Amino acid sequence: MKAIENRTARCKQNDLALQDTIYAIGSKWKMRIFRSMCFGNIRFAEIEKSLTGITKRTLSKELKELEVNQLITRKAYPDQPSKAEYKLTSYARTLIPMINEMVRWGTEHRQMIIKGQKTA
Amino acid sequence: MKAIENRTARCKQNDLALQDTIYAIGSKWKMRIFRSMCFGNIRFAEIEKSLTGITKRTLSKELKELEVNQLITRKAYPDQPSKAEYKLTSYARTLIPMINEMVRWGTEHRQMIIKGQKTA
DNA sequence: CAGATCGGTATACCGGAGTATACCTGATAA
DNA sequence: TTATCAGGTATACTCCGGTATACCGATCTG
Numbered sequence: 598m599k600a601i602e603n604r605t606a607r608c609k610q611n612d613l614a615l616q617d618t619i620y621a622i623g624s625k626w627k628m629r630i631f632r633s634m635c636f637g638n639i640r641f642a643e644i645e646k647s648l649t650g651i652t653k654r655t656l657s658k659e660l661k662e663l664e665v666n667q668l669i670t671r672k673a674y675p676d677q678p679s680k681a682e683y684k685l686t687s688y689a690r691t692l693i694p695m696i697n698e699m700v701r702w703g704t705e706h707r708q709m710i711i712k713g714q715k716t717a
Numbered sequence: 718m719k720a721i722e723n724r725t726a727r728c729k730q731n732d733l734a735l736q737d738t739i740y741a742i743g744s745k746w747k748m749r750i751f752r753s754m755c756f757g758n759i760r761f762a763e764i765e766k767s768l769t770g771i772t773k774r775t776l777s778k779e780l781k782e783l784e785v786n787q788l789i790t791r792k793a794y795p796d797q798p799s800k801a802e803y804k805l806t807s808y809a810r811t812l813i814p815m816i817n818e819m820v821r822w823g824t825e826h827r828q829m830i831i832k833g834q835k836t837a
Numbered sequence: 838c839a840g841a842t843c844g845g846t847a848t849a850c851c852g853g854a855g856t857a858t859a860c861c862t863g864a865t866a867a
Numbered sequence: 868t869t870a871t872c873a874g875g876t877a878t879a880c881t882c883c884g885g886t887a888t889a890c891c892g893a894t895c896t897g
Contacts, residue, residue: 608756608767614823615752615816621826623743625885632735636728641844647728655885657845677894678843688829695822696735698815703734705811706741745855761874775855777875797864798873839897846891854882861876867869 621666622692626651626659631689632696634669639682668692741786742812746771746779751809752816754789759802788812 622628626648633647645656660683663669668689674680742748746768753767765776780803783789788809794800 604756605767608753608758609769611752611756611820612749612768614820614827615749616823617827618819618823619745619748621823625739628739629732629735632731633728636724636731638728647725648732652886653845679845681844691825692822695815695818698818699738700731700734702812702815703736703738703741704730707734707737709808772856773875799875801874856881
């Protein structure tokens, strides 16, 4: 049946797309870094502070990967206490709806869990 | 400044929500399994076939975790060639907008990459 | 002078997510 | 008889994402 073949192909394609997304920003930290930056944080230390538990090394590495993937830009100033600014690219902003959905769901999920503890 | 405190607190809360989401369905396979099921796949073998590369062991483990988190239900029939059906819970369906966003972005991202190869 | 700040790098290490492979049951088909 | 199917489990292993810790240069602060 051609219809079934199409359906299967579409399923595979969607899976591929999902894989791509997960590959680009799916790690323990990338989305969280990204979200922090959406929130207005642009300095290394600001981002670090906003993400409890992240190490400098990890943050540094993840920022580099985000830069390579053209999701952020880095501008360093040769100032005295060194200074760098990270900014989302306009392309990265296409990710915002997704992140918002994730935040929304996480918020509702937490409420569900809390409520669930009462009854169950 | 109170405004800044509020902003910081809100930032932390959003980060927490994002963490929760990632914790619940963020792994190499969970979202992909979930998406496959959205697509109509309900049998173990169907899901397995739709996700190239997954092993039985991994699929089995991930399905169990999804069940524990009340995102899917499992119904086993004591038939001859054993049979089981997995279904999304209505609660799980609240994840669909998010998954759709991820598929959408992945699709566009791939197109961008392909185009980018021409010019850059 | 010691100590702090900013934005990192260097080195060494570990845990656990995911993999590979073989095997199980119980019925049915060739 | 042997093989096949679905839906798994058992055991052993590997790899690498992330951690821990220390350190750097340049400056300014007390």
